[in-house]
Amino acid sequence: MPELLRAASVAPMTPDQPPLLEDAAVVLEGDEILDLGSYSHMKRLHGGPVRDLGSVTLAPATFNSHVHLEMCHMLGRTVSGQGFVPWVTSLVSQPLYDLDPARVRAELFRMEQRGVGFLADISTRNAAKVGEILASSGLGFASFFEVIGNETPADPASLLPQVRDVDDCGRGVMSLAGHALYSTSPELIRAAKGLSLERGLPFSLHLAEHTDEDTILLYGKSPFLDLLMARGYLTSYTAPERRPVPLAQELGILDEGTLLVHCVTVTDADVKIIAASKASVCLCPRSNEFIGVGEAPVRGLLDAGVNVCLGTDGLCSNADLDPYGEVAWLLERHPGLDLVAALALITANPARYFSRSIPRARRLGSLAPGQMARFSIVPQAVLDICSHR
Ligand SMILES: [Zn+2]
Structure with missing residues (x-):
């Protein structure tokens, strides 16, 4: 059964998606990404449990x-x-x-x-x-x-x-x-x-x-x-x-x-x-x-x-x-x-x-269907530098 990873923000790092998706979800099937998009849309398309990561920015593994x-x-x-x-x-x-x-x-x-x-x-x-x-x-x-x-x-x-x-x-x-x-x-x-x-x-x-x-x-x-x-x-x-x-x-x-x-x-x-x-x-x-x-x-x-x-x-x-x-x-x-x-x-x-x-x-470096389910969370210190500009 798929699993939804919900985050306040997701950086897919692919040209097919906006640079940052707000209130988004990445749908996982085993070790692989099945889908991603806005949380409400993903929730309608896919069943399965939701892991809500809260107010973080999710990015590909580095x-x-x-x-x-x-x-x-x-x-x-x-x-x-x-x-x-x-x-x-x-x-x-x-x-x-x-x-x-x-x-x-x-x-x-x-x-x-x-x-x-x-x-x-x-x-x-x-x-x-x-x-x-x-x-x-x-x-x-x-x-x-x-x-x-x-x-x-x-x-x-x-x-x-x-x-x-x-x-x-x-x-x-x-x-x-x-x-x-x-x-x-x-x-x-x-x-x-x-x-x-x-x-x-x-x-x-x-x-x-x-x-x-x-x-x-x-x-x-x-x-x-x-x-x-x-x-x-x-x-x-x-x-x-x-x-x-x-x-x-x-x-x-x-x-x-x-x-x-x-x-x-x-x-x-x-x-x-x-x-x-x-x-x-x-x-x-x-x-x-x-x-x-x-x-x-x-x-x-x-x-x-x-x-x-x-x-x-x-x-x-x-x-x-x-x-x-x-x-x-x-x-x-x-x-x-x-x-x-x-x-x-x-x-x-x-x-x-x-x-x-x-x-x-x-299979790393971006979040897209077929890519590996490997993630990093952008450190708050990095987000703070950007928000204080
Ligand atoms: Zn060296």
Whole structure:
């Protein structure tokens, strides 16, 4: 028998419906959405019990499009607000890759409670283990193994972790990510991107996160480069003398299958290149603020037609892994951004990107007949920001 979920307001996040339905109901049949519309209309059409959620705004389950779960134990252990080099120095001076599975499971549970339905994780040392943990959660996911350094294997397929539990669970994939253009050699980045293309998998890359990145790529000089060499991440370095976005374009890695993370230091010309390439962008505004690297031009990216998503980044540069925190941050600072446009950054937009390669993502991100019955409730703090404008 169907069941009606009634709420004061529902954000369907589909072009077929108004942005917000007032006094609405979503009709559920098992794990699937059967129908939705005004409560009075749904009540007439469908029998079954009513769960009245009261004065809440119901939205689709959210996507957190960039996380580093292997660093959950680093919460509160890095310096904040002083720029990238002091932050990363404090990070790498500690056991940053000591995965704490119990802590990761606790964070996943907390995310699910807050309505996260999908996450994209980046793991440098523990991808297979994180993949197993994600497979045992209720979440849809992309579990990226992040390649770094300048050793490219003869067979790029050997880079991709094989995780039986991930293949069997049907909710996610293992894939490959590049760390950044200065820390992963062009050959290795091309090999990882090439394999992702061949297998129809998503590909993620940190790009244009901080000004040291520009300096390293242009001039081959930065205290951060010295740190990478000293720590053994790189054995040699020749500056390509290009800024991040034009270099990514030259390497042939900008296309619909690529998710560019951060994009803080992009210029107007860079934004045009990204928009023309159809690559998606994931912004992590609270992480950028925590580290002290500046703010990405969210308005410029949206106006250029870029598919913009949001991620929290790891607990080494954020207080929690709830993407509604990123939404609140943006809404507070961008009065021109409305609630539904902000919700799209954690629902419809990432669903569009991840749907290309992950069937579970196709059934999330919007509330419509046939979609999965996965929801989030828009936090009151987010609604308050919008109502106080
Ligand atoms: Zn990251």
